[in-house]
Amino acid sequence: MNQPLINIERKFRPEIEGLRFVAALLVAIYHIWFNRVSGGVDVFFVISGFLITTSIISTINRTGEYRFWPYITKLMKRLLPSLFFILGIVLVLSWFLLPKSIMSKTIREVFASMFFYQNWQLAFSSTDYLDSSQMKTPLEHFWALSIQGQFYLIWFLVFTFILFMIKKYRLTKVKTLINTVLGILFVSSFIYSIYLTAVNQPWAYFITMTRVWEFALGSLLCINLSSIKINKYIATVIGWLGLIGLILTGIVFNVSEMFPGYIASWPMICALFIVLSGTRDTKYGVKRFLASPVMVRLGGISFGIYLWHWVLLEFYRYNVQETPGFFIGTFIIISSIILSFLMTRYIEEPIRSSNNNKFAFKRLGIIGSVNVLLIGSLLIGGFIGQTKLEQNITAENYPGAVAVNNPNAIPDQEPIPAFSEVFHDLPKAHLDGSNQGLKDSDIKIGEYGKTENYDATIALIGSSHSEHWLGAILQATKDYNYRVLSITRSGTRFSTGYTDDDLKGIWNKNVLEYLKNADVDLIVSHATASDTYKHKIHQQMVNQLQYVKDEYGIEVLAIRDDPRYSFNVLESLETIGLEETAKRMNSEENQKDESFWRQFENENKSLHTIDLTDYFRINGKFHPVIGNIVIYRDNRHLTNTYSESFGPIFEEKINEILKDV
Incomplete structure (x- = not known):
């Protein structure tokens, strides 16, 4: 292809990095102190749709093609290092700090997280994300990462289809085609999400099809952003409205019972406002805050912050007390930031930035193999304990x-x-x-x-x-x-x-x-x-x-x-x-x-x-x-x-x- 697939701006958007940190921080705050859902995950989904679509279009514009192996290896090098490392830490800590009654559930969720179907695991096990009477594993929040991984595969198929149609029929109205396909996905998923949330909200909360519209919104924003023009005053107003609205999401709505239906559009529109606001440089705009060096740096490790906070929180709950106080909760957040920084620097970046795929996948293979061995050890240990107990069971002793x-x-x-x-x-x-x-x-x-x-x-x-x-x-x-x-x-x-x-x-x-x-x-x-x-x-x-x-x-x-x-x-x-x-x-x-x-x-x-x-x-x-x-x-x-x-x-x-x- 001599001409670009579609003209989009591919440039670093520092305010998006800051927005990612805000979303991760809100998730942690609402989980730790309020036992509520914040809407931060929905923002992650919109941002993921925006960024991956930017990357896909740029790749096609640059090379004229779109191949699976380069695409998937890049994603694996981005997602798997932190995922495998945290799963290994959880397996080790579970042996010492997790109640035995939740061990087998944890092991199943480790396996589900490794292969990116944790959301379906939770859906089929009738998990209620914030029901305090249900025992929580340190990994239940990995459902969002699993949906994200599934979405990346879906989007590969979507854009492979789009590129095939363009080449086969020599289509020239590329932007119209992309908007049509993404629009159909958005509308159909949105309608299904509203319906299923009304009739079976716990199931709707976790499954993939009810979340596609959130990614599609980010993708549509990416495709059409250059065509949307706003003046500086409107940019300033909608930017701050978006940030304030996002912060208040978990207070205004009972997210755990109302999402992912039409109410989920609230935090997503807030994110959309912030991204639109970032297209203009204004003196008092939200971009100056979100694009500050500190926020950008924290946004770069927001993925790890999201993954670590729940792990630390659940181990604390099982071993100390159910609800952390202010200082302990703050300590959990700070610890999540520190652990995320160290993990990003010493585990994720060496693998992600390596041009040698053999080196990268060798390291991933080692970490993954260790996790498999840990899973086997925990299963064998549980089986031995159960066998010893069963040998002593008699009707007289257990009436x-x-x-x-x-x-x-x-x-x-x-x-x-x-x-x-x-x-x-x-x-x-x-x-x-x-x-x-x-x-x-x-x-x-x-x-x-x-x-x-x-x-x-x-x-x-x-x-x-x-x-x-x-x-x-x-x-x-x-x-x-x-x-x-x-x-x-x-x-x-x-x-x-x-x-x-x-x-x-x-x-x-x-x-x-x-x-x-x-x-x-x-x-x-x-x-x-x-x-x-x-x-x-x-x-x-x-x-x-x-x-x-x-x-x-x-x-x-x-x-x-x-x-x-x-x-x-x-x-x-x-x-x-x-x-x-x-x-x-x-x-x-x-x-x-x-x-x-x-x-x-x-x-x-x-x-x-x-x-x-x-x-x-x-x-x-x-x-x-x-x-x-x-x-x-x-x-x-x-x-x-x-x-x-x-x-x-x-x-x-x-x-x-x-x-x-």
């Missing part, structure tokens, strides 16, 4: 829930599951994929027990608070000729309280449609939610169960919800111990459905009921471990092992109901 009847007769043993296994001690329906996630409204049915020539069918229906009783039901029915069905959807109660156009409401409707002609003799479902005082919510659950009983003639066993807590019981158990965790549990009010449940039991309404609350207490006090079995895997969900220990209790109740069916 679980039934131990509340005679707690003093049970000798103290190391509790099971081992802390390293508790997080993944899930019911069968979760492990085999029968549990319906939040992404759609179709029903999935897990079938267990006797699947042919059975005497009766038991269907477990509801949210994860029904699902975690599957272990108890399977244990109760193992010696009987019963079929057991699991029909559950995460975060979705079996209730009349949803609208017809809501995915949860549609799922409920689909379940009712299935039950209309299903061969089901008994439905088991939780009938209250112990995290709310709202009578209406409890009644809507009972109404749904009563409808099934009255309309379909199916027997119903309604379970009172298990006690819930504002903190992660497993994390507390491992970090502050059994006695302190028990005190913390008993200091909270966990009987929010008490009055409703007593009224419900008295009225009965032809439904069978079961209240298992006493099996979470010893001598009237709640405990995190009963019968040498860990009860909770987070702040509200039972371990499958503890659920199974309810087998004899459910066996008696189920047979009492089914004897007359």
Whole structure:
């Protein structure tokens, strides 16, 4: 190509470097002191779109072609040194400073981060980025880096397609073509982001497709910046408006629940204002501040600041206290800056600036291999510990829930599951994929027990608070000729309280449609939610169960919800111990459905009921471990092992109901 693909200015934009530091600093500040999302990551995405598009267009203008290997090697030399180095540090520190209960999750996320799919790892594991009751690994913030890596590959394909079209059809309106392609990506991703944020925000927050529009905005800005002319006064005003608006994003909006929908355009427009403002040199413009030598230098290490701050914060939280004070938080930020500077200078720059790819990739290979060896060592260590514990397990030493009847007769043993296994001690329906996630409204049915020539069918229906009783039901029915069905959807109660156009409401409707002609003799479902005082919510659950009983003639066993807590019981158990965790549990009010449940039991309404609350207490006090079995895997969900220990209790109740069916 004799002519440039498109005329753009490729020059160093110092104010963008300063903006990158502001974005990184905001992310750290909001994470450390406010446990909120700042919108800084969205600014990173816009800037990344702007810069990578500038680089791509410049390469094509200079060489007339666009080849994969030079493109990808340059990116790998830029991203992998810091990534691999921090992952190695995290693996080493995890052995000494991280609770064992979060170790396997951390190892999976290390692997996901190494191969740039951490965002999908978090999405599929139903992670809520800022839910304090979920145990956090030191690597959850790597989701943004994974999306960035995926975006770079997507943009290579996009511009390869554009260049192919230009050459094949000898197109002359290149700028129009690029704007059209990027515009289509922007609009389609933006619409999808708005839709998915409305119906399934936790999923939308992490996946790639809902974030493409943010990168596309930066790219469109790059393509069209030279055509946008503003005077100095407007540049001054919009620059400061952009910076102030960006700083206030996390205060004005509840970003963790509203992003990446249309509200995410706020920090992105703020970033756009700042970049536009930087096209003019003004005496009092924001460019003078952001382009100052100190801000430019800090912007150059902002990538490392973002990566380090969360690592330091999470290790501090697990080993000292949940929320850092002002001085500790400031120390974390300063430490992140220092570590980023050292890492950039001695790890990243020697590899990134090397013209010898063999030298660069040899170093990357060494660091990556060390990480793989560390992962293997941690996995082997965990396996050995688990094996030793399993060798000592007997039914007499680990009775679980039934131990509340005679707690003093049970000798103290190391509790099971081992802390390293508790997080993944899930019911069968979760492990085999029968549990319906939040992404759609179709029903999935897990079938267990006797699947042919059975005497009766038991269907477990509801949210994860029904699902975690599957272990108890399977244990109760193992010696009987019963079929057991699991029909559950995460975060979705079996209730009349949803609208017809809501995915949860549609799922409920689909379940009712299935039950209309299903061969089901008994439905088991939780009938209250112990995290709310709202009578209406409890009644809507009972109404749904009563409808099934009255309309379909199916027997119903309604379970009172298990006690819930504002903190992660497993994390507390491992970090502050059994006695302190028990005190913390008993200091909270966990009987929010008490009055409703007593009224419900008295009225009965032809439904069978079961209240298992006493099996979470010893001598009237709640405990995190009963019968040498860990009860909770987070702040509200039972371990499958503890659920199974309810087998004899459910066996008696189920047979009492089914004897007359």
